[in-house]
Amino acid sequence: MTFDLEKLAPGARYRILSSLVTPRPIAWITTQDREKRLNAAPFSFFNVFGSNPPIVAFAPGNKDALTPKDTARNIRQTQEFVVHLVNETLGELMVATSATLPHGESELKNLPLDTIPSESISVPRIAEAPVAMECTEHSTLEIGSNRLIIGIVHRVHVRDGLFDSHGYLIEGQYHPLGRMAAPDWYTRTDEQFEIPRPD
Numbered sequence: 001m002t003f004d005l006e007k008l009a010p011g012a013r014y015r016i017l018s019s020l021v022t023p024r025p026i027a028w029i030t031t032q033d034r035e036k037r038l039n040a041a042p043f044s045f046f047n048v049f050g051s052n053p054p055i056v057a058f059a060p061g062n063k064d065a066l067t068p069k070d071t072a073r074n075i076r077q078t079q080e081f082v083v084h085l086v087n088e089t090l091g092e093l094m095v096a097t098s099a100t101l102p103h104g105e106s107e108l109k110n111l112p113l114d115t116i117p118s119e120s121i122s123v124p125r126i127a128e129a130p131v132a133m134e135c136t137e138h139s140t141l142e143i144g145s146n147r148l149i150i151g152i153v154h155r156v157h158v159r160d161g162l163f164d165s166h167g168y169l170i171e172g173q174y175h176p177l178g179r180m181a182a183p184d185w186y187t188r189t190d191e192q193f194e195i196p197r198p199d
């Protein structure tokens with residue numbers, strides 16, 4: 001089977017690509033607008049792309065041809081965001097924050113989640129997340145109705161018990177969720193194995 005993406009509608013292209021490029025990490029992102037109104041939403045077109053400087057990128061599609069999603073709009077206004085990583089326990093709450101609410105209304109409002117201040121930026125982070133990365137916008141590429149937002153990571157907060165004193169992840173303690181086939185499939189990540197590299 002071969003798909004000619006130029007002949008398919010964007011929804012069909014999305015289903016094919018997002019179901020095949022899996023599992024994807026999920027960035028659960030908080031932002032604020034100029035009035036400091038909080039926003040939260042998940043994005044699985046996301047990854048880390050380097051450590052010198054430490055960069056992450058994620059891609060919100062526009063709501064329609066001219067309207068960015070609130071996350072992209074807030075970052076355009078304030079250049080700040082927090083990327084949280086999500087474990088299994090937080091899966092349903094993370095998905096709940098993907099609801100489309102009017103601009104300025106917080107997706108965290110009626111959910112059993114707390115926020116705490118960040119250290120290097122003014123956007124607060126979600127207290128329950130096992131990992132939170134304080135970021136500022138480096139640049140944003142606009143490609144059709146996609147935006148690729150590239151951020152510099154300034155602080156990484158990790159829940160106690162995930163790293164040992166040498167800075168290595170302790171096996172079996174971190175269970176990030178992976179995004180699988182469209183629209184609503186996820187995977188657990190607790191069955192891991194090692195493949196040593198050649199010298």
Ligand SMILES: Cc1cc2nc3c(=O)[nH]c(=O)nc-3n(C[C@H](O)[C@H](O)[C@H](O)COP(=O)(O)O)c2cc1C
Pocket residue numbers: 026039040041042043044045046059060061062068069070071072094095097098099100101179
């Ligand atoms: C697990 C998950 C991953 C998602 N990934 C993306 C993504 O990569 N890009 C995107 O535009 N929307 C993605 N969405 C949909 C957004 O979360 C949704 O449109 C949300 O309402 C955007 O919120 P905002 O307008 O507050 O930024 C995802 C939803 C879920 C549940």
